[in-house]
Structures are given as structure tokens and as C-alpha cells.
Amino acid sequence: MERSVEPILPNPGQRLARGVCRALRALDFAALEEVTPEPGLRVDVMALGPGGEIWIVECKSCLSDYRADRKWQGYLPWCDRFFWAVGADFPTQVLPDESGLILADDFDAEIVRPSPPMRLAPARRRALTLRFARMAAYRHHFLRDPRA
Numbered sequence: 001m002e003r004s005v006e007p008i009l010p011n012p013g014q015r016l017a018r019g020v021c022r023a024l025r026a027l028d029f030a031a032l033e034e035v036t037p038e039p040g041l042r043v044d045v046m047a048l049g050p051g052g053e054i055w056i057v058e059c060k061s062c063l064s065d066y067r068a069d070r071k072w073q074g075y076l077p078w079c080d081r082f083f084w085a086v087g088a089d090f091p092t093q094v095l096p097d098e099s100g101l102i103l104a105d106d107f108d109a110e111i112v113r114p115s116p117p118m119r120l121a122p123a124r125r126r127a128l129t130l131r132f133a134r135m136a137a138y139r140h141h142f143l144r145d146p147r148a
Helices: 012-026 063-068 072-078 122-144
Strands: 030-035 043-048 054-060 081-086 100-104 109-113
Touching: 012 030, 012 043, 012 054, 012 081, 012 100, 012 109, 030 122, 043 122, 054 063, 054 072, 054 122, 072 081, 072 122
Parallel strands: 054 081, 081 100
Antiparallel strands: 030 043, 043 054, 100 109
16 A cells, blocks of 8 residues: 655745755855754754854744744854844844844845854864764765665
8 A cells, every 4th residue: 555645844944944055055055954052952054164164043934933032042152153044024123233144035045144253162163063064964864764
């Protein structure tokens, strides 16, 4: 008997993340969605740049999604730059000025306000880069061998 599999449709935040990842790729960043820099923290997008810099992007699909986020300041010690990614209709004036801003949709994104730089400590950068690489490898392996 053949089973029918219903496609899983991405939620609005995941669609923003897709556009963000595409834009970051155009900037020569490798991006992963839903990364855990440490237990209890899960960022929407983490990107590794060609020079080893680490960016975190939090995608907010609506104002209530932003207001419900109580963990975002805990992400700052885990990146060199921090950005919010929102849709064109998001009230951007509520977002903190001390973070970057990306306007995104399902297909692309644009950095409209750069993030001020924050420098990771070398030991944390090394540990986070290793975690990023291992996570990417595990995800790739799972795509090739879903039963692994």
C-alpha cells in the first residue's frame, strides 16, 4: 500500500529565513537555520562568513512574534553581528537601533541597516565554528541517508 505524504508548508518566519539565507549566500556566507549555540538558545539563522565572522539573524513575521521573544539578548555573545529580519509591512521603529535590520520576503532579503560589530572571543569563535560545521555535516548526511 502506498502512503501519501502531505508537504510541510513553511511558516512565515521560515519563509523569511529562506529569503535571508539566499541573500547571505550572495554575500558569500554559509547559512544554517535553527542553530543552537548553547542549550536553551535557538537562533533562526546563523551564518559563517568567508573570514570566519559569525552573524545571527532573528526572523520576526509580526509584531506579536517580536514582543514574545525574550531570549534575543542572549544571542549577542554568540555572534560578531546581530540582525533582525522582517517583512516590508513590519513596524521597524520598534526594533532596537543597536542591531542590524534586514528586510526580507520568501525569495530574497536586503540589509537596510548594518549591525554594529561585536567581536567574539577566539575560544568561543572556534567552538561555535566547530559546532556550526558539525551541524551542517549532520544535516547533509541526514539528507543523503534519512534513516541514519
